[in-house]
Amino acid sequence: MHASETPKNALFTSDFTRNPYPVYEKLRQSDPVVKVMLPNGQTGWLISTYEDAAAVLKDPRFIKDMTKFVGQEHPSVFSKNMLFSDPPDHKRLRGLVQKGFTPQRIESMRDHIQEIADRLLDAVSGKDRLNLIDDYAFPLPIIVISEILGVPTEDQDKFRVWSNSIIEASNQKMGEDVTRHMNEFIAYLKEWFAKVREQPGDDMISELVIAENQGDRLTEEELYGVVTLMIIAGHETTVNLIGNGxxxxxxxxxxxxxxQDRPELIQGAVEEMLRYNGPVEFSTSRWASEDLEFRGQLFQRGDLVIVALDAANRDPAQFEDPDLFDITRGKSPHLAFGKGIHLCLGAPLARLEGEIAVNTLLRRFPDFALEGEIGDLEWRPGMIVRGVKEIPLRLS
Structure with a gap:
């Protein structure tokens, strides 16, 4: 095989964005640990098998805080959160928000999330069409996470614009729009935090601001980072879980x-949706903290390492008939929410929202059909999330 024919050359093309799985299959066979050029011009190691992916996600030699060894500030004001930190900072930051996302607290929200789902579908009940993303998959989780955090209802749409910009900047150069949106977001957060300091409520933002005021548990920068992570992670994963599902x-x-015949299968169905075409295609960046050998490759200190989560979740060494969508597959060890200390904190919430959203749609509009072809849908740019921009459905 000539260099121009290697599967890594097919990464990040428009064909790959539409359907990355044939490329992943070839990578797992020929280059399971391979150095690639990312869309932003960086080079990094891409990991594509399940076994290697799970190993990297748990290996403490691959760290999240790049400032530890390159001696520079975080590249973004939003980066000081548990997703981009290592122990002991990671434990401190995660501990501050963990109590808001316990399985018990999430389960107590079931009835309210059901009310939100029904309300959103009530709004289109007299119509012939539904844009699944704009009318349902996006507003449901943004309403839920906004209520948890204390975001005013009238400001929720702004967060979609801001979070999209931050995510799409993950693999693109900072354009004027992205910079403007980030500045708008920072200004909004500053004003919001100031109001909360004067008059705290019983929402999670108030709890975090109060924690910041009680000593060195949260710095102002950490407050930005933690809140941004919760807003983005708190709805982006679920939007694309529902859409891809x-x-x-x-x-x-x-x-x-x-x-439809057996709605009690919804938990297993959601797990299979997460495995089959997961909402988070690539892990966030990790860095080799030292010179090391991994699967026969020599990593140098400071090398960037990316795990292709969706590739790992289609690995035939781990999953039987991995390209088949089967809601009766049973307990699944998929990596859609990561693994190790950075396992997604909001996973119980995303699962519950996905279960309610999908079953409610099937029950309320049992005959919905896609307008057009799946192959014609436009997939979102960016390296983190995997999802389409719009899913137009006919309701009857």
């Missing part, structure tokens, strides 16, 4: 019929 049901009508 519904696409899988459209692709596999027999699985859709099975779930």
């Amino acid at each position: 519904v696409l899988a049901l459209l692709e596999y009508p027999e699985q859709r019929k099975l779930l």
Whole structure:
């Protein structure tokens, strides 16, 4: 095979964005640990098998805080959170928000999330069409996380614009729009925190601001970082879980019929949606903290390491018939929410929102159909999330 024919040359093309799985299959076979050029011009190691992915996600030699060894400030004001930190800072930052996302607290929200789902579908009940993303998959989780945090209802749409900019900047150069949106977001957060300091409520932002005022538990920069992470991670994962999950049901009508006939299978269905076409395609960046050998490759201190989560979740060494969508697959060790100390804190919330959103849609509009072809849908740019911009559905 000539260099121009290697699967890594097919990464990040428009064909790859639409369907990365054939490329991932070849990478797992020929280059499971390979150095690649990322869309932003950086080079880094890409990990594509399940076994290697799980190993990297748990290995403390691969760190999240790049400032530890390059001696520079965080590249973004939003980076000082548990996602980009290592022990002991990681434990301190995660501990501050963990109590807001316990399984018990999330389960107590079930009825309210159901009310939100029904309200959103009530709004389109007299219509022939539904844009699944704009009308349902986006507003449901943004309403939920905004209520948890204390974001005013009238400001929730702003967060979509800001979070999209921050995510799309993850693999692109900082354009004028991205810079402007980030500055708007920082100004908004500053004003919001100031109001909360004067008059705290019983929401999570108030708890975090009060914690900051009680000593060195949270710096102002950490407050920005933690809140930004919760706003973005608190809805982006769920938007694309719902969107990609519904696409899988459209692709596999027999699985859709099975779930409609047996809605009690929804938990296993959501786990399979997360595995089959997960909402987070690549892990956030890790860095080799020292010169080391990994799977026969020599990593140098400071090398960037990226895990292709969706590639690992289609690895036939771990999953039987991995390219088949099967909601009865059973307990799944997928990596859609990561692994190790950085396992997604909001996973219980995303799962519950996905379960309610999908089952409610199937119950309320059992005959919905896609307008057009799945292959014609436009996938979002960026290296972190995997999801389409719009899913137009006919409701009857």
